[in-house]
Amino acid sequence: MPRGIWGFIARRLLLAVPVFVGVTLVTFALMQIVPGDPVALLMEEKMATVDPAAARIIRAKWGLDDPVPIQYLKFLRNAVRGDLGISYRTDRDVTPSILERVPATAKLALAALVLAILIGVSMGILAALRQNTFFDSASIMLATVGVSIPNFWLGLLLIYLLAVEWRWLPPSGYGPAWPYLIMPAVTLGTGLSAVIARLTRSSMLEVIRQDYVRTARAKGLPDRRVIMTHALRNAAIPIVTVVGVQMSGLLSGAVITERVFSWPGVGRLLLDSISVRDLPMVQGCVLFIATIFIGLNLLVDLSYAALDPRIKYE
């Protein structure tokens, strides 16, 4: 472990705290903008009438009569304890409702990420090693297409071709990775793999001209070893950085992909809750996804240490 890394980790964790508090504040503030009294709206929908006495009891139970800053502090305290409130619709706790959807989203995001890294890195390396050949031009073109293609459209095209026309895969649904995960993972991973391919190519082009790569070759090391050990490791930092930045796209994309393929993850829970105006659930899902995102960025920052011992954590 490089020197000073524990201090860096502690500082980085401390820096994440105000961001998390800011995220809770923004999420809470947004929910305050919703027009109308949520209790009255809910009673009207569920019972077609508003009983003022019952509304008063519910408002007191949910703490809606407290001043807004107090409501926020209670929300923050509960959020830190993992309590995100109670769903208006199901009367269930929000946190377990979200947690039971996490495995589906995690499976989808992880599969897309692995696919994107495998395809992106290998395409980028090959394109750099064969610079200015047909393969290089084709991969640049493919990457441009991959970056621009809307994932919801790609998903629909895949469903149309692979499920409707050729009947190779099921059009949607949740089940074992084969065959259910293939289309959603490709849909979600394509954009990221294109970004990784572009960056790996330019990173590798820069690195393979360095003296240490020439030295490794001159020592008579086999090409594969030179590329994998000497070149790729040094080209990896910008790639990891971009993967970190693209996590945002991956999580947003997961919301859309889950909708296209009826994948029962957190994203779909969020969209379903929006359509029925279940605000505590919306708030919980948003806060949950944003917190995961903050955590992933933290992980990306920490992974630099493993990749480049020269980085000083002052």
Next chain:
Amino acid sequence: MKAPTPARIAPLRRSRWRRARRLRNLTIGGSIIAVLVAVAILAPWIAPFDPVKDADLNNYLQPPGDRFPLGADLFGRDVLSRIIYGARISLGVGIAVQASALTLGMTLGLLSGFYGGWIDNVIMRLAEVIFAFPGLLFAITIMAVIGPSLYNVFLALGLVSWTSLARLVRGQVLAIRQHEYVEAARAVGASNARIIVRHILPNTTASAIILVTLGIGGAILAEASLSFLGLGAQPPTPSWGSMLSTGRDYLLQAPWLSIYPGLAIFLTVMGFNLLGDGLRDLLDPRMQT
């Protein structure tokens, strides 16, 4: 420093123009966008039908043919005409969102970088918090709260989009502030406002233009995504995203409802991406990836 005379500027401009023509991504992207802009402006003259009023249930889900080159939708409306009018919405939202991002991001970035201190702290912490939400998720949340409509899409995306620009401009201002010409301007008594507007702003525009061009494609994609999720433009507005959303339910019977609006989004986003990449190669080759 002696100002370049017009005779010296001309060859510089000519060489840049020559370089621009050699940049394939710039020419292809520029051509796609030029066609798109022409289609959006000329929509009332080139669209064969009205995108909303010309509904006829006798033409329910008509496949592509002579009368409807790209087929008809479930209300019997011409898909081609709706796509042509949809260009106005996509371009309009893309440009409006990036114009507001440019105004907000540039101003906040300049203030943040130039003045530093608590102004910098407040602006950058705010940007960090917005950045902590995965981009589209923040827009989805805002739309969930304020309700679906095209105007709200613009509002939500505008609120999200300024952060990258503010960070970029701030970073550049921090570097430019150290240059001698800024010191010189201050030494001759130029006010802060004059230094910002005359000396710093012009040096940040090249990168801002590149980011904004790439951002228009991103905003168009975000609008389409929100409309696809039912949170953006509402029927019967001919937005490409909401057309795709409807098409999804008829994928089996009428794939043309999904294929063509998606193709329009894809080509438009690719056009802006190529144009942005090309502009970057032309204006700031150091940023090349």
